[in-house]
Amino acid sequence: MTGLIVKGLVAGYDEPVLRGLDLVVPEGALVAVLGPSGCGKTTLLRVVAGLHAPVSGRIELNGRDLAGIPPERRGIGIVPQEGALFPHLNVTKNVAFGLDRDDRRNGRVSELLDLVGLGDFGNRMPSELSGGQQQRVALARALAPKPGVILMDEPFSSLDAGLRDELRSDVRAALRATGATALLVTHDQEEALGIADLVAVLRAGVVAQLGTPQEIYASPANLGVALFVGEAVTFPATVIRGSVDTPLGRFEVKGQGEGKVLIRPEQLSLGTGIEATVVDVRFHGHDATVLLRLRDGTRVRSRVLGTHLKPGENTAVTVRGPVLFFPGKGP
Numbered sequence: 001m002t003g004l005i006v007k008g009l010v011a012g013y014d015e016p017v018l019r020g021l022d023l024v025v026p027e028g029a030l031v032a033v034l035g036p037s038g039c040g041k042t043t044l045l046r047v048v049a050g051l052h053a054p055v056s057g058r059i060e061l062n063g064r065d066l067a068g069i070p071p072e073r074r075g076i077g078i079v080p081q082e083g084a085l086f087p088h089l090n091v092t093k094n095v096a097f098g099l100d101r102d103d104r105r106n107g108r109v110s111e112l113l114d115l116v117g118l119g120d121f122g123n124r125m126p127s128e129l130s131g132g133q134q135q136r137v138a139l140a141r142a143l144a145p146k147p148g149v150i151l152m153d154e155p156f157s158s159l160d161a162g163l164r165d166e167l168r169s170d171v172r173a174a175l176r177a178t179g180a181t182a183l184l185v186t187h188d189q190e191e192a193l194g195i196a197d198l199v200a201v202l203r204a205g206v207v208a209q210l211g212t213p214q215e216i217y218a219s220p221a222n223l224g225v226a227l228f229v230g231e232a233v234t235f236p237a238t239v240i241r242g243s244v245d246t247p248l249g250r251f252e253v254k255g256q257g258e259g260k261v262l263i264r265p266e267q268l269s270l271g272t273g274i275e276a277t278v279v280d281v282r283f284h285g286h287d288a289t290v291l292l293r294l295r296d297g298t299r300v301r302s303r304v305l306g307t308h309l310k311p312g313e314n315t316a317v318t319v320r321g322p323v324l325f326f327p328g329k330g331p
């Protein structure tokens with residue numbers, strides 16, 4: 001298989017951070033590694049790039065074992081957190097930096113600048129660009145030598161929300177247009193689910209699940225993954241004859257024994273069903289979270305597209321769609 005393959009990677013500092021990590025980035029795909037701060041995302045990128053030596057494990061890029069190969073000969077492009085452009089070179093020279101003379105002449109630089117929406121910015125200096133524009137140049141620079149894989153370390157984290165959204169779509173489009181293989185790390189679940197072809201959830205030094213964003217959200221491998229990739233309403237429950245009793249009603253579930261039931265807030269629709277009182281309403285612009293108290297005192301969160309409900313008013317709540325069950329006491 002071509003692309004980036006990481007097998008049994010153990011790496012860290014005084015303590016191991018990555019503890020036998022397996023990961024596949026298929027050729028032409030964008031894979032997002034999602035994990036909380038400090039879980040080892042940057043360490044993973046540094047090891048793949050050849051900047052930090054692993055304790056053990058194997059890294060292959062398009063069939064080539066990278067062991068012992070220095071960073072500059074790995075065929076890897078890097079987009080750091082904050083562009084890190086060469087401050088004394090203009091945009092064109094930044095992008096052309098890793099190219100040989102022929103490639104500089106054949107229009108590759110202007111092609112890439114057009115692709116990232118900066119066709120007219122070739123003569124600007126990095127200090128004359130916005131943060132988002134600098135990230136675009138950094139992407140063009142990383143793509144220029146046609147690397148086997150592009151590594152992106154939280155490339156949107158320094159930008160404000162609106163710009164981040166726009167840049168995410170443009171980065172995805174540029175990666176698709178060039179057929180590049182890319183590995184992005186982020187702690188932002190919305191970003192990972194929104195941009196990637198595949199998401200790898202990193203927990204306790206291993207990939208707990210690798211799947212499409214839809215799979216990760218709808219069929220999480222365990223409760224830890226489920227809680228990390230989105231908001232959730234959970235109840236302790238015991239499966240009896242294939243169903244569980246919860247304050248929101250009885251549901252059929254897959255699994256057995258004691259564990260936790262998980263429902264996403266957007267599965268709770270308001271108007272009919274179990275009686276509830278509105279405790280609080282939080283508007284997010286396009287939708288709202290309604291915090292509810294059920295008759296037995298349980299509090300649950302519903303996510304709805306719009307509502308005129310106010311705190312203190314009565315409503316009712318119904319669960320739509322499948323209810324997940326995770327055995328054990330986890331996460």
Ligand SMILES: Nc1ncnc2c1ncn2[C@@H]1O[C@H](COP(=O)(O)OP(=O)(O)OP(=O)(O)O)[C@@H](O)[C@H]1O
Nearest residue numbers: 013014017035036037038039040041042043044187
């Ligand atoms: N040079 C270092 N020496 C010792 N420990 C380090 C070093 N760099 C990172 N660590 C530790 O290794 C762990 C993983 O760090 P890493 O930077 O890979 O995490 P991360 O997931 O990228 O975090 P963030 O999202 O905050 O950037 C952390 O506990 C960190 O404190």
